[in-house]
Amino acid sequence: MEILSEDRCFGGVQGVYRHDSETVGVPMTFAVYMPPQAAQGPVPVLWYLSGLTCTHENAMIKAGAQGWAAERGLALVFPDTSPRGEGVADDAAYDLGQGAGFYVDATQAPWAPQFRMYSYVTCELQALVTREFAVESGRQGITGHSMGGHGALTLAMRHPDLYRSLSAFAPICLPSGSDWGRKQLGAYLGPDEDAWRAHDATMLMRDRGWPRDLLIDQGTEDQFLDLLKPEALAAAIATRRQPATFRMQAGCNHSYWFVASFMRDHMNWHADRL
């Protein structure tokens, strides 16, 4: 693991690191924020999964999470959203290929060998972070924005023993019924829609649910509401009698101005539960 940068921030350290990933077959960059409390011993850790076109950097710089994490003694991990580089498959569209891994393990050509962000996040990076940083592997939560909210919801519902707390900002709620999903799940997983079901938050909510409570924030003025389909997940939550707080936030759009506005609430949500 190579250190690309480490900067003092709110009494802790914001670092950016690179490692050769066996799972995706290329070097991967990720960011970790360690709060000042980590100097006294291992701390709980929150995973933040980012959206389409993002790298590890967007949320690290624009979400204003470090101050609240320092206040509550939470470590933060910001993975990239796909493998990258010249030898990596890609597509001209912004929402397929590099920057758009959708947190699945692809089974279809040309994506299958490298687009394995599901295993990368839940296994390889998981193991690396818990080995290299002073974090408690039994106290991990997950959140994310947009495609990363989809990732947080689907990874958590599939691994409720690994992730103990869950929230999301403006998640893609029904990828199997949206242009933000059908194209990508079809490309990565093939045309059999049964294979998509384990990567669709609304379907997972219908099929399995989540054993604890969860928090979702969604802006009422989000320019992508038709693609995110919060109504599908909200209905599934209500139908299941799933403990949850689902907030439609007046006037907010899909930007990081919205994410930053409610970051404190999400940090406190996770810290209270970890």
Next chain:
Amino acid sequence: MEILSEDRCFGGVQGVYRHDSETVGVPMTFAVYMPPQAAQGPVPVLWYLSGLTCTHENAMIKAGAQGWAAERGLALVFPDTSPRGEGVADDAAYDLGQGAGFYVDATQAPWAPQFRMYSYVTCELQALVTREFAVESGRQGITGHSMGGHGALTLAMRHPDLYRSLSAFAPICLPSGSDWGRKQLGAYLGPDEDAWRAHDATMLMRDRGWPRDLLIDQGTEDQFLDLLKPEALAAAIATRRQPATFRMQAGCNHSYWFVASFMRDHMNWHADRL
């Protein structure tokens, strides 16, 4: 004044605007954050001046200021650091010309007609902001980072009736005795160093001081300490018996990770005094 964007943020609005500036002769972009309290009436306003190479955008995105401003009901203004564009004079160096206005009115060719950031910030943009936004012209403070810290200190000491509160992050403290200053003041104001004195924070502290207290934060691991020369300003403050809080912050460097770490303190400093 043209609206480039407006986003809901912490219950207020983060906007980016453009106007044709008479002072510098080209269109100028700036950002304003209006807190939720502005819906009830005019609020105090804090000016944030940015450093070398920055636009209005760096601090707006990376400093995490909006949340604290919303908590205290402060409006924020983020001006650009120079005129820009094809018809504007420039230099190949990052620290002269576009992105490096140094908050002076140039008297020398080729800079004189357009590099007038001193008058732009203290007069033209001042008038525009107090006319177009719900801010109180009698309750204004100023802060900034690096070259912008130099700007905040020098503009405030020259206009203590306009700016009622003052702070700075890692300011250039002695431009007349630093490579971050001698080249620029020489280029913009000419070789007569007497003309530089009114744009040098340490000289102004010796000559005039500031009628209230001020706050300065400086990282002990700042990679530009030799250029910033905090020891010169610290000595001038102590020699003058100037009320001030001058903090050397352990482990911090020159980055926005440092600025963000202490933004809450600076917001509270200004809100308490405005």
